[in-house]
Amino acid sequence: MKVTFPHMGTMSIPVKSMLEELGLEVVVPPPITKRTLDLGVKHSPEFACLPLKMNVGNYIEALEQGADTILMGGGVGPCRFGYYGEVQEEILEGLGYDFEMIILEPLQGDWKELFRTIKLLVGNIAITKIRSAWQKGWAKAKAVDKINRLANQTRPYLLKRSQASEVYEEGLELIEQAETIKDVETKLSLIEEEFNNLDRNKNFEPLKVGLVGEIYVVLEPFTNLQIEKKLGEMGVLVDKSIYLTDWIEGHIFPSFLRQDQKGKKVKEAAQPYLNHFVGGHGLESVGETVLYSQKGYDGVIQLFPFTCMPEIIAESILPTVSRDLNLPVLSLTMDEHTGEAGYVTRLEAFIDLLKRKRRKEVVI
Numbered sequence: 480m481k482v483t484f485p486h487m488g489t490m491s492i493p494v495k496s497m498l499e500e501l502g503l504e505v506v507v508p509p510p511i512t513k514r515t516l517d518l519g520v521k522h523s524p525e526f527a528c529l530p531l532k533m534n535v536g537n538y539i540e541a542l543e544q545g546a547d548t549i550l551m552g553g554g555v556g557p558c559r560f561g562y563y564g565e566v567q568e569e570i571l572e573g574l575g576y577d578f579e580m581i582i583l584e585p586l587q588g589d590w591k592e593l594f595r596t597i598k599l600l601v602g603n604i605a606i607t608k609i610r611s612a613w614q615k616g617w618a619k620a621k622a623v624d625k626i627n628r629l630a631n632q633t634r635p636y637l638l639k640r641s642q643a644s645e646v647y648e649e650g651l652e653l654i655e656q657a658e659t660i661k662d663v664e665t666k667l668s669l670i671e672e673e674f675n676n677l678d679r680n681k682n683f684e685p686l687k688v689g690l691v692g693e694i695y696v697v698l699e700p701f702t703n704l705q706i707e708k709k710l711g712e713m714g715v716l717v718d719k720s721i722y723l724t725d726w727i728e729g730h731i732f733p734s735f736l737r738q739d740q741k742g743k744k745v746k747e748a749a750q751p752y753l754n755h756f757v758g759g760h761g762l763e764s765v766g767e768t769v770l771y772s773q774k775g776y777d778g779v780i781q782l783f784p785f786t787c788m789p790e791i792i793a794e795s796i797l798p799t800v801s802r803d804l805n806l807p808v809l810s811l812t813m814d815e816h817t818g819e820a821g822y823v824t825r826l827e828a829f830i831d832l833l834k835r836k837r838r839k840e841v842v843i
Contacts, residue, residue, distance in 0.1 A: 481506050482600065483541035484550040485534040488698035489623040490723055492655045497616030501601050501608065506546040508537040511701040515540060520815045522570050528784035529702060529814050530695040531563050535570055542576050548600075553584035557758030558789055617727075618660045622667045624722040626650040627707075629674045631718065634711030635685035638678045644708055646673050685716040686833050689771035691764040692782035693790050694721055696813050703782055703813065704822055713830055718776070720767035721760065745770065752796050761789030765796050772804040777833045779806060780826075785814035807832055 482498055483506045484491070491507050498505045509515070511533065518539045519532030538549055549571075554561035564582040571578065583596055597609055626647055634643035650670035657663040688710060696702050697719055707717050725741070749766030756762055768779045781797060783790030794810045801808040809829045811822070 480504065480548050480600070481546045482548045482550060483508060483538065483546035485537040486511055486699065487695055488700065488723060489627070489651060490620075490698075492623050492651065493616040493620035493723075496619050496655075497612045498600075500612035500615050501597065501604065503600060506541050506544050508541040509544075511537070511699070516701075516815055522574060524566075526786065527566070528559060528786050530693075530699075530784060531559075531566065532815065533695075533699070533702060534563065535567055538567065538571060539574070539576075542571070542578060547578050549578055549580045551580060551582050553582045555584075556756065558787075560759065615660055615663075617724075618663045619654055619657065620724050620727065622654045622657075622663050623651060624724050625667065626654070626670050626674075627719075627722070629671065631707055631711060632716060633674050633677065634708075635714045635716050636679045636683055638680055640712045640714075642677050643674070643711065646670065646677070649673075683714070685714050686778070686830065686837065687716045687718070687776045688830075688833070689718050689720060689767065689776050689779045690782060691720045691760075691767045691771075691779055691793075693760055693784055693787050694726060696782045696784055697721055698723065704817070704819055706780070706782070706826070709823065709826060710830070713827070715830060718771075720763065720771075748773075752800055753793070757789045757792045759787065759789030761793040764790060764793035765800060768797060768800050768806070768808060769804065772800075772806045776806070777837060778829065779808045780829070781808060781810040783810075783812060785812045787812075807836065 481504045484494055486508055495505050495507055515536035516533060517536070519534070519536030522539070523532040523535050534551070538546075541549075549567075551564040551567065552560070553564055564580060568580045571580075581596065581599060594606075594609065598604065630643045630647040634640050637643055650666075650673075653666040653670060654663060657666050690697055690706070698721070700707070707719070710717050745763050745766035747766070748769035749762050752769075753762055753765045764781055764783075768781075771779050779797075781790065781794060783794070797808045797810065800806070807829070809825065811825065
């Protein structure tokens with residue numbers, strides 16, 4: 480059995496580690512490129528949203544490299560993600576590929592379902608082995624999220640901002656190569672030290688922008704055209720409303736094991752504007768925008784795939800939030816036709832607006 484899965488940001492690092500720890504042979508799809516996108520677009524329904532197309536491209540490239548088993552997440556609610564797996568399976572079978580697709584439905588704290596899926600992959604296996612694999616994967620997931628935060632918090636202050644990306648990429652390689660949890664912790668400390676040693680502009684006060692929206696587009700740099708790096712190199716401190724570990728805690732961990740009540744805070748913040756679940760991360764996009772205003776952020780950018788229903792609902796509400804809270808919000812939809820030049824122009828115009836707003840507030 481050769482197992483593969485789709486890319487989504489740095490997810491491949493912890494997932495590959497966990498699967499290999501379980502004794503599986505893993506085929507990680509090649510890094511996402513235009514070829515990946517072109518393959519997905521060619522073989523997917525035109526109306527399908529961008530993440531589905533990217534996944535199909537990932538699978539084709541992994542199957543070309545010998546994968547025979549695909550792991551795919553499932554979902555519930557109005558978001559179309561819930562039937563991605565079935566649609567993708569039909570597409571790939573229609574192309575003549577021979578494989579097995581295993582869909583991981585949302586656990587919502589029911590770990591028995593996770594154990595059943597793991598046994599489907601590897602047969603009977605000791606609980607201690609599963610626990611060990613999970614702990615190692617979880618340690619790597621937390622580590623890659625932490626160095627992503629460090630890169631975004633460090634980049635705008637640097638005299639040479641490109642150094643943040645260099646240290647970040649180096650850090651990802653170190654975490655991927657770590658063989659034990661202790662090794663992960665040691666390498667994470669080295670990466671933090673390297674960030675701390677970079678030369679800074681001590682008198683610089685960056686703009687602060689929050690990113691909200693659909694999880695795949697927020698987390699996958701190829702899909703969002705490297706927005707964190709672009710904004711950081713414009714001198715903007717970027718914070719993402721969601722990370723992989725946040726999603727895992729909210730959908731897999733039992734409630735008593737979750738480290739904070741972030742989900743509750745987000746729902747309370749959204750309450751005056753949207754008081755019920757609309758699928759995907761639509762509710763969170765509204766609530767997180769309110770929270771960014773409370774934290775003193777200068778603006779918010781909403782990212783989502785073209786035709787994404789939950790985010791379209793959020794997009795229709797965010798102008799009211801923006802007006803009430805005096806917080807500029809830019810909504811960007813992404814699909815295979817998104818051009819980088821126009822995209823960068825919109826980002827630059829938005830940042831100019833934030834700079835003018837800050838200067839005006841200082842003068843007053």
